[in-house]
Each structure stands twice: as C-alpha cells, then as structure tokens.
Amino acid sequence: MQEDQFTNSKGKYLIKTYGCQMNEHDSEVLAGILQDMGYAKTEKMAEADVVLVNTCCVRESAERRILGELGRLKQYQDRRPDMLIGVCGCLPMQEGSRDRIRQRASHVDLAFGTGNLHRLPYLLQKAKNSEETVWETQAEEDTLPSALPRLRTEGVRAWVPIIYGCDNYCAYCTVPHVRGRERSRPPREIRREVEKLVSEGVRQVTLLGQNVNSYGKDLKEHQSMDFGQLLRSLDEIDGLIWIHYTTSHPRDFSHQLVDTIAGLDKVGEHFHLPVQSGSDRILRMMNRGYSRDEYLDLVQYIGRVFPDASITTDVIVGFPGETEEDFLQTYELFRRVRFDGAFSFMYSPRPQTAAAEFSDQVPQDVKQERLQRLNELQQEISLERNGVLQDQVVTVLVEGPSKRNGSVLKGRTRTNKLVLFEEDERLVGRFVRVKITEVQPFQLFGSAVGEVKPAAQSACKNG
Numbered sequence: 001m002q003e004d005q006f007t008n009s010k011g012k013y014l015i016k017t018y019g020c021q022m023n024e025h026d027s028e029v030l031a032g033i034l035q036d037m038g039y040a041k042t043e044k045m046a047e048a049d050v051v052l053v054n055t056c057c058v059r060e061s062a063e064r065r066i067l068g069e070l071g072r073l074k075q076y077q078d079r080r081p082d083m084l085i086g087v088c089g090c091l092p093m094q095e096g097s098r099d100r101i102r103q104r105a106s107h108v109d110l111a112f113g114t115g116n117l118h119r120l121p122y123l124l125q126k127a128k129n130s131e132e133t134v135w136e137t138q139a140e141e142d143t144l145p146s147a148l149p150r151l152r153t154e155g156v157r158a159w160v161p162i163i164y165g166c167d168n169y170c171a172y173c174t175v176p177h178v179r180g181r182e183r184s185r186p187p188r189e190i191r192r193e194v195e196k197l198v199s200e201g202v203r204q205v206t207l208l209g210q211n212v213n214s215y216g217k218d219l220k221e222h223q224s225m226d227f228g229q230l231l232r233s234l235d236e237i238d239g240l241i242w243i244h245y246t247t248s249h250p251r252d253f254s255h256q257l258v259d260t261i262a263g264l265d266k267v268g269e270h271f272h273l274p275v276q277s278g279s280d281r282i283l284r285m286m287n288r289g290y291s292r293d294e295y296l297d298l299v300q301y302i303g304r305v306f307p308d309a310s311i312t313t314d315v316i317v318g319f320p321g322e323t324e325e326d327f328l329q330t331y332e333l334f335r336r337v338r339f340d341g342a343f344s345f346m347y348s349p350r351p352q353t354a355a356a357e358f359s360d361q362v363p364q365d366v367k368q369e370r371l372q373r374l375n376e377l378q379q380e381i382s383l384e385r386n387g388v389l390q391d392q393v394v395t396v397l398v399e400g401p402s403k404r405n406g407s408v409l410k411g412r413t414r415t416n417k418l419v420l421f422e423e424d425e426r427l428v429g430r431f432v433r434v435k436i437t438e439v440q441p442f443q444l445f446g447s448a449v450g451e452v453k454p455a456a457q458s459a460c461k462n463g
Helices: 021-036 060-072 074-079 097-104 117-128 175-179 187-199 227-235 255-262 280-286 292-305 324-337 364-387
Strands: 012-017 050-055 084-089 110-112 134-136 157-161 204-208 242-246 270-272 310-317 341-346 393-401 409-412 418-421 431-439 444-451
Touching (some): 021 084, 060 074, 110 117, 157 187, 204 227, 227 242, 227 255, 255 292, 292 324, 364 431
Parallel strands (some): 157 204, 418 444
Antiparallel strands (some): 393 409, 393 431, 431 444
C-alpha cells in the first residue's frame, strides 16, 4: 500500500498532547502531516474524524490520566463510528503497553511510536480498513524526522529538536527505552531550519533534546560540532533574538560551556539543571553520574558568571531506599541553591527501569508528606527570588493571550520567567518593557511601559 493514498481528506482532526516539549514538537509534526493530507484542525471532540492522543509515560500518574482519556473517547466514537482514535508517542513504546491499552481501551484504532510519525498516512489508511488495532512501534534508529511538515502553534517562538533519544539509563527513567539511543541532527540542517523560522517571523527558538549537552557526540568527524559550538553558530543568525534550550544534564554541563554562553548575545540566562536528589547515596543508586558537591560547584560557578540568572531543577522524592536523612539532604540543598523554580515529583516505578526492581520502596504516605514539605519550601524561595523584580522593568517577548485569562497578555523574559500584563494585542510578537507590579511564586504581573528597539533586544540581559 502506498503511503500517499490516504490524502485529500476533508475531515477534521484533534490532537491531545501529554508530556514534555519534545512531545509538543511531535504533535506539531503530526498536525503538519494531517494538514498536508487535507484535514482541518478542530478544538471540538464531537467534530473530529481523527483523534490522536500523543502520550508520555515517564510517570505512572501520566499513564493513568492517558488511559482514562482514551476510555472517555469511546463515547464520541459510539456516536460517530467512523471516528479514528490513535494513541502515539512514548506510551506505545513501553513494555506491556499493548496489553494495558487493549484492556482499558480496546476501541483504539491505531497505536504507533515516537519513530513512526512519518508513517501516519499509511497507518490511518490501514486502520480505516482494519477490524483490529493497527500497531507499529518498530523504527530504524538512525531515522530522524527532520524533513516532515510541521504546523507550529506559537507564532514568534519555535521548538527545534537537535538531538533525539538518551544514552544515560538513569535507574528511574524509561526515556532510553521509548525514544532510543542518542542521535544528533546535522548542524547545517539545524541552522537551515532556524534561519527559515526567522524568515517566517520567529524571534526565539528553544533547542530540544533529552540531553542537549550530549549534542554532537555521535556525529561523524566531517560534520562534528558540540553543543557550545552549535550555540555559537546559531548566535550568528541575523534576526534571531533569543535562544533557549532544554534539557541539560548536570554531568555534561561544563564550566567551559558556561563561559561559552557568557560570550554569546542571544542565549538566555536560564539554566534548567535537574538535580533529582541531594543525597550522594541516592544519586549513585539513580546512576546520575555526578555528586552533590559537583552539582553545587556547577551552580556556584553559574552564579559567579551570571549573578542574575534563573536556575530551575527537577527532583524526585521517595526514590527506593530514600531515608529521612537522604530527603533532608535534598531539602537542605534546596535551601542552599535557592532555585527559582522546581518540578517536584513522587517516585513511581516504570517498566523496563532498574529502580522498578529495587527493594525498599518508600510508602506512598511518606512520599506525599516529603513532597509537600519540599513544595512548601520551594514556594517560599520562588516568591523571594521573584520579589527582587518588584517595581523593576524587564524585557518581555509577548507570546499572546493567556490561556487561563484571555483578557491579559503573556510573555517571558530572557531568564524564562512568565509575565502577565494588560495591553493591546498588537504587541504580540514584539519585545516590550514591562514594569513588575506584583510577584507570585511562579508568575509576575506588570504593565507595559514601551517597546524595545530591535537593535537592543538581544543585548537585554535583565529579567
């Protein structure tokens, strides 16, 4: 069957996305493919002819929500039997997921993995003519979905993947199993994509990867370039204003990379460095590859080079064998580093990971209590960190109306802080100066006091 047979559709599609920025980017690719096939986007489930649920399986809670969502979709399919329901992304790649999806959502028409996005036209055609769930999760590891169409959701911001997969095999993480080994995109290809985005009006790009610091290690010698060199290359692009990236691995984030960033005009002063635990014993069990002292040394060096930088982190509470003393070491690390923000999670065992087989799992009530303590501390610290911006004027790239309150605009600073303010929507896509009038732990409120001249945008180091 030819993959281009299922085209020229006049139907509608809806994509629901769970998980990280890489999943969001994959959904843009899926939307681009569907648009090329003739589908139109809809936000109403009852109108959709194709519904794709793009999934995350890093945590058990996410998997439960996704399976619940798949179950709820059956009511729409019962009313519209021709509706095709697909599940894609990380969950279908996980060991045992086929049985779980079959048990909880046997009405699903197709399931495919992270390496099979380009096969969507063929899979839809096959599902349309099949009485059973069409399942495809095998893909060639060296296949990179670089040339696929994309329908971006942000007008002035864009995600640009630079490396796929992960080689770290942290004891708790299923990513290497569902996204494969590390595969870097050629640097020329990345630069061409960013230049094209800038020509289309994009002013900020966020470089994506499970571990962006590993970029280039797998490239052939004739096209080799490490992450710092890639940043330097993209910093040269005329018209591009800001560059962000996520996610970094502390083990691979060197002082040299910090110095490189310090010499670039367009790379934002936001460092997301997942610590996961403040206990050396737990870090070793997690297979993180760095110690508490090494992490603190990196953070302190960043603070010396970038006194006004924002530093955020990820942490797992209740990893198997975590004692109260281990937890208190994490708690004290938070007090010492004073992160601007933290994504804190309770440990949950995931299939195919080493930690799922560890004995001495921490009781749920203990995990919940520790998480609450840590979150309360972080809220206090985040409020204090944001408090220094009270009555200050910061530069903001205006993204558009807030999703929660459409009457106000939202934007982000160079340090990736969320700012909400009331102003004319004609400012969307522009850089404005905003005076901060109210601070909260995870967002700032203010009023616009003027636009930033284009020549000064990339040089604005505050905020």
